[in-house]
Amino acid sequence: MQSLPITIQVFSLIGTLIFMGFIARLIVRGKLREEYSFVWIACAIILIVFSIWRDGLTQISLLLGVFYPPSLIFLFAIFAIICFLVHLSVVNSRLQQSIKELTHEVAILKKEVTDLQNTGNLVLENEKRSD
Amino acid sequence: MKSLRILVVVPCYNEQSSVAAVVEDIRRVKIRTGLPVDTLVVNDCSTDNTLAVVRTLDCLHLDLPVNLGIGGCMQAGYKYAYRKGYDMAVQIDGDGQHPADGLPKLLEPLFDDRADVVIGSRFLERKGFQSSFARRVGIRYFRWLNQLLIHKTVHDSTSGFRAFNRKTLEIVNRYYPDEYPEPEAIVQFGLHKLRLLEVPVTMEERQGGASSITFIRSIYYLFKVTLGTLFVYVRLRKQSL
Numbered sequence: 001m002q003s004l005p006i007t008i009q010v011f012s013l014i015g016t017l018i019f020m021g022f023i024a025r026l027i028v029r030g031k032l033r034e035e036y037s038f039v040w041i042a043c044a045i046i047l048i049v050f051s052i053w054r055d056g057l058t059q060i061s062l063l064l065g066v067f068y069p070p071s072l073i074f075l076f077a078i079f080a081i082i083c084f085l086v087h088l089s090v091v092n093s094r095l096q097q098s099i100k101e102l103t104h105e106v107a108i109l110k111k112e113v114t115d116l117q118n119t120g121n122l123v124l125e126n127e128k129r130s131d
Numbered sequence: 132m133k134s135l136r137i138l139v140v141v142p143c144y145n146e147q148s149s150v151a152a153v154v155e156d157i158r159r160v161k162i163r164t165g166l167p168v169d170t171l172v173v174n175d176c177s178t179d180n181t182l183a184v185v186r187t188l189d190c191l192h193l194d195l196p197v198n199l200g201i202g203g204c205m206q207a208g209y210k211y212a213y214r215k216g217y218d219m220a221v222q223i224d225g226d227g228q229h230p231a232d233g234l235p236k237l238l239e240p241l242f243d244d245r246a247d248v249v250i251g252s253r254f255l256e257r258k259g260f261q262s263s264f265a266r267r268v269g270i271r272y273f274r275w276l277n278q279l280l281i282h283k284t285v286h287d288s289t290s291g292f293r294a295f296n297r298k299t300l301e302i303v304n305r306y307y308p309d310e311y312p313e314p315e316a317i318v319q320f321g322l323h324k325l326r327l328l329e330v331p332v333t334m335e336e337r338q339g340g341a342s343s344i345t346f347i348r349s350i351y352y353l354f355k356v357t358l359g360t361l362f363v364y365v366r367l368r369k370q371s372l
Contacts, residue, residue, distance in 0.1 A: 099197060100199055100203050100206075100309070103195050103196060103197045103199055103203065103207070104195075104203075104206065104207045104210055106195075106196050107173075107193040107194060107195045107196065107207050108193065108207070108210065108211055110193075110194060110196075111191070111192070111193055111194075111211075
C-alpha cells in the first residue's frame, strides 16, 4: 500500500490534542459538566487512534465491505452527532421543565415575602400608634 | 355549609391598556352578585408597564421572573389557588375577551356539583364575537380530535374562559400543558374522567394586546397542539390502564 504523506498525520494528531486540551480546560473551569464531556473525550481518543494507526480505517472498511473508506467516517460521525443531538434535546427539555417549576416557586415566594412585609409594616404602625 | 373561596386568575402578558378594566369588571360582578371571589393577576414577565399598573390595582398578583407563556402562567395561578386552599378557580384573560358577567353562569354547575370543569363557549348561542374564519376551522378540527380521543364534544375547545373545582385544581397543580394549553387540557381532563360541561357565554373582541396566535404561527399551533394532545392521550391512557 502506498504510504500517505506524514504531514497530514502530524496535523491531525496536533489538532486532536488541541481539541482534547480545550475540552479539559472547559471542564477545569467548570464550564462543561463531566457527564457531557465523556462523549467529547471519546471522540478525541478515536481521532487520536486513527491518526496514529493510518491503515486502520482502510482495514476496517475492507472488513465491513465498504469500498470507499471515508464514507465509513461520515456514517459513524453523522450517527454519533444525531445521537448526541437527541440527548441534548432531552437535557434541554428537562431544563425547561425545571425552570418552569422554579419560576412558579419564585413567583409564589415573592408574593409571600411582600405579604409578610406588608403585615410587618402594619404591626409596626400599630405598635407606634399604641405607644 | 363552609364558605367557598374562589380565585379568578387573570394571565397577563403586555396588557397594560386592558388589565385595569378587566380587574374592575370582576370587582363590579363581585359586588353585584356577592360571589366570594379574589382576583389574582399573573404577570408573565411583561415588557411593558403591566406590572406597574397591576400594583396600583386592588387585587392579588404574582410576578413571574421568567416568561413562561400562557400555560405556565396559568399553572402558576392554579398552583397558588391549590396551595391557598381555594375551592374553585376561574381563568379570565387579561385582554378583556371574557366579560366577567359570565362568571355566575360559569360557576353555577360547580356549585351544584354537576361538573368538574366548566368551559365558557361562544358557539352554543351564536352571540357576540365569533372569532375569525381560520380560527373557527381550527376549532372545528380540535372538536373532531376531542371526539375521537375522549368521545366528548367540546364546541369551543380553544376557549380560555374556564372554571375548575378543587378536584381539577389538584390535577392541574401537578401538570398543565405549556404552550397552547386549552385543547390539550381538555383531553387531559377527559382522560382523568372529569365531568366537562360547556355553558354559553358571549365574548368580546380583544380590547388590548395582541393575540398569541398570528397567521404564520397558526400552522405551528395546529401541529403543536395535535402532537401535544396525542402525547397527553398516550401518556395518560397508559397510566389509567
